Amino acid sequence: MTAATPLRRGLVVPTVAAACALAVLVGLGTWQVQRKAWKEALIATVSERFAAPPVALPPPAEWARLDPATDEFRRVRFAAELVNDKEALVFTTGSSLHGGNAGPGYWVFTPARVLDRIVMVNRGFVPEDRKDPATRAQGRIAGPVDIVGVLRWPEQPGLFTPAADPARNLWFARDPAAMAQAKGLGPVAPFYVEQEAPPAPGGWPRAGALQPSFPNNHLGYAITWYGLALVLAGSFAAWVIGRLRSA
Numbered sequence: 001m002t003a004a005t006p007l008r009r010g011l012v013v014p015t016v017a018a019a020c021a022l023a024v025l026v027g028l029g030t031w032q033v034q035r036k037a038w039k040e041a042l043i044a045t046v047s048e049r050f051a052a053p054p055v056a057l058p059p060p061a062e063w064a065r066l067d068p069a070t071d072e073f074r075r076v077r078f079a080a081e082l083v084n085d086k087e088a089l090v091f092t093t094g095s096s097l098h099g100g101n102a103g104p105g106y107w108v109f110t111p112a113r114v115l116d117r118i119v120m121v122n123r124g125f126v127p128e129d130r131k132d133p134a135t136r137a138q139g140r141i142a143g144p145v146d147i148v149g150v151l152r153w154p155e156q157p158g159l160f161t162p163a164a165d166p167a168r169n170l171w172f173a174r175d176p177a178a179m180a181q182a183k184g185l186g187p188v189a190p191f192y193v194e195q196e197a198p199p200a201p202g203g204w205p206r207a208g209a210l211q212p213s214f215p216n217n218h219l220g221y222a223i224t225w226y227g228l229a230l231v232l233a234g235s236f237a238a239w240v241i242g243r244l245r246s247a
Contacts, residue, residue, distance in 0.1 A: 010242060011243065014236070014239075015024035015236075015240075017198070018232065018233075018236040021232055022229055022232055022233060024230065025225050025226070025229035025232060026225070026226050026229050028225040029145050029221075029222045029223075029224075029225035029226040029229065030220035030222075032218045032221040032225060033208060033217075033218070033222045035218045036216065036218035036219055036222065039214060039216045039218060040216065042210055042214065043214055043216065045073070046073050046212040046214075047212055049073040049074055049075065049150075050073065050075065050150070050209075050210055050211070050212065052074075052075055053075070054075040054076055054077040054148050054149075054244075055074065055075070055076060055077070056076065056077060056078065057076040057077065057078035057114065057119075057193075058076075059115065060115055060117045060189075063189050063190055063191070064143050064190070066151075066190065066191065068153045070091075070116070071151055071191075072151055072152060072153055072191075073150055073151065073152070074132075074150065074151045075096050075148065075149070075150055075196075076148070076149060076150070076151055076193065077146065077147070077148050078114055078119075078146075078147055079114075079144055079145070079147075080112035080113060080119065080121070080144070080145060080147055081112065081113045081115045081143065081144055081145070082110050082111070082112050082113075082140070082141055082142075082145060083110065083111040083112070083118075083185075084110060084112065084124075084133070084141075084142070086110070086111050086134065086183045086185060087108055087109060087110045087123075087169075087247075088108075088109045088110075088120075088169060088171055088172065088179040088182070088183065089106040089107070089108060089109070089126075089131065089169055089170055090107040090109060090122075090171045090172065090174055091104065091105075091106055091170065091172070092105060092106060092125070092173050094105065104128065105125050105126055105127040105128060105130075106125070106126050106128075106131055107122050107124070107125060107126075107174070108122070108123045108124060108126055108205040109121065109122055109123070109174070109176070109179055109192070109212070110123050110170075111185055111188070112147065112181070112193075114189075117186070117187075117188075117189065118180060118185050118186065118188045118189065119188065119189045119191075119192065119193060120179060120180065120188055120189070120192040120193070121147060121149065121192065121193045121195050122149075122152075122174070122192060122194045122195060123139075123194065123195050123200065123205040123207060124195060124200065124204075124205030124206045124207035124208070125204050125205060125206045126204050126206070127208075130205075135204075136200075136202055136204035136205070137202075138200070138201040138202030138204075139200035139201055139202050139203070139204045139205055141200070141201070145198065146198070147193065147195055147197070147198075148195070148196050148197040148198075149193040149194050149195040149196050149197075150193065150196065150210055151191050151192045151193060152174070152191060152192050152193070152194050153190070153191050153192075154168055154173075154174060154175050154176055154177065154190075154191075154192070155172040155174045155175070156173070157172070157175075160165035161173055163183075164178060174192065176188050176189070176191075177190075178191045194207075194210060195207045196208060196209050202222040220241060
């Protein structure tokens, strides 16, 4: 056994640990690059669909065949009658599509009768002091109304999303089916509509044209991870060289 053998053996564990850490950092950087490409494609798709003129809402016979990949964020137009006494409130702290609505507050989801079926419509934002429908009675439109909006699909509750509280008419995820079930509305469309127009009389709920403002910080994150990988590689190389020289 040469004198260098124990030194080489002493480098094995640190080298393996450094290699694993380096692989993780490079992997995280690459993942952020991929996320950046995905986010840019999403922004381009949403911007294109928001810029298109509204089309007629597909008839109920086609609803089951709609695909979020191709139909979400499509602008639609339809005539409906709002079921105001069955509205549901969804807590929000803000939205990447509703830049002018600063939370905390609530989205007002109101059932709309469309061709003898129910579509849940997000009529817009109300602050805490407009939570009670009595404070915005003007906005509860009676009779037929022509709605322009954007098709959206239900969101999946996160791990830390609070459970809905139907007794208080309060939800924490935009889930039309759960709202409809709690309200005794029966089957509803598999999507909901983010209302853009018309504005509610009295100004509440507050709807309006949607604008994509998705945060896209992935390049900065990628540079951070790659930078850390470079620092690790440089620091480890300097440490190894120092050990070899001192042997």
